[in-house]
Amino acid sequence: MKHVARVSNTNLPVLLTGEFGTGKELVAAAIHLRSARADRPFVVVKGATIPEAIAITPWERADGGTVFFDEITDMSSSLQAKLIAELQSVHLRVIAATNRDLELEVAAGRFRKDLFYRLNPVSIMLPSLRERREDIPSLAQGFADRVYSLSPASKFSTEALELMVRYNWPGNIRELENAVVRAVAMCDGTVHVNDLPQRLRQYSGEQSEDGPTNGVNDQSEVKDWVPLSEIEGRYVAQVLGHTRGNKQAAARILGVDRKTLDRMIKRHHIETRSLRARAKTSTAAANSIPHN
Numbered sequence: 001m002k003h004v005a006r007v008s009n010t011n012l013p014v015l016l017t018g019e020f021g022t023g024k025e026l027v028a029a030a031i032h033l034r035s036a037r038a039d040r041p042f043v044v045v046k047g048a049t050i051p052e053a054i055a056i057t058p059w060e061r062a063d064g065g066t067v068f069f070d071e072i073t074d075m076s077s078s079l080q081a082k083l084i085a086e087l088q089s090v091h092l093r094v095i096a097a098t099n100r101d102l103e104l105e106v107a108a109g110r111f112r113k114d115l116f117y118r119l120n121p122v123s124i125m126l127p128s129l130r131e132r133r134e135d136i137p138s139l140a141q142g143f144a145d146r147v148y149s150l151s152p153a154s155k156f157s158t159e160a161l162e163l164m165v166r167y168n169w170p171g172n173i174r175e176l177e178n179a180v181v182r183a184v185a186m187c188d189g190t191v192h193v194n195d196l197p198q199r200l201r202q203y204s205g206e207q208s209e210d211g212p213t214n215g216v217n218d219q220s221e222v223k224d225w226v227p228l229s230e231i232e233g234r235y236v237a238q239v240l241g242h243t244r245g246n247k248q249a250a251a252r253i254l255g256v257d258r259k260t261l262d263r264m265i266k267r268h269h270i271e272t273r274s275l276r277a278r279a280k281t282s283t284a285a286a287n288s289i290p291h292n
Helices: 002-008 024-033 057-062 077-087 102-107 113-119 133-147 158-166 172-186 218-224 228-242 247-254 258-267 273-287
Strands: 014-017 042-046 066-070 093-098 122-125
Touching: 002 024, 002 122, 014 024, 024 042, 024 066, 024 093, 042 057, 057 066, 077 113, 102 113, 133 158, 133 172, 158 172, 172 228, 228 247, 228 258, 247 258
Parallel strands: 014 093, 014 122, 042 066, 066 093
Antiparallel strands: none
């Protein structure tokens, strides 16, 4: 963050390097927000998805702000050439990111040397999560705090935290966030080891410089992730439980209209009649209590 503070006060291009999930886009946004261009647009462009015919549009959308090219090494050679030409004429800041060694990409002929020198006046390397394990407890609690806004934030058992700190996190902060969201959705207020994804529970604790040695790979991680729809369904059900089935109040809390809420209820097969019945029973019981 000291590097970010110093770089933000310049107009120099910045190259961010680091593994997948280390937060390169967040750092790019932080640089933009601390710069003199903070009131101008921050445009994110994914290198592999830019149709070559519209390569000019990021400059128009940024309009004096900052363009962030994520995974710059995914750009084709012809698009790299176009980018070099544009960089000579535009009046905005360019921040680029890659998870590869750009110098090796240049040496292998997959990335233009002139573009490398244009993008690399300032380089910031983002460490992997396993290189900063002391941050894991605070990051995990921060993600847990953001999952539900109605109940007290879930906490972590000592055993769960110890396992999370010991695990190698090949997917870095992105994987940590996903694991926490899943665990909080499944737990009863305290995240225990059994609430964590299977890949964490089965982790052997062996560590290496290259990451985990227990056979964990990207494919197994994806299988263990919880679909967003499942998280949404649990959240909507919790909100309706909080409002005792009052859809108007639930829609207000969720920030959606009644029709959208009805579609969510139908999509996730949420039973609201039992919630309303419970609310009436509770009210009747409260009214039957004699008052002195």
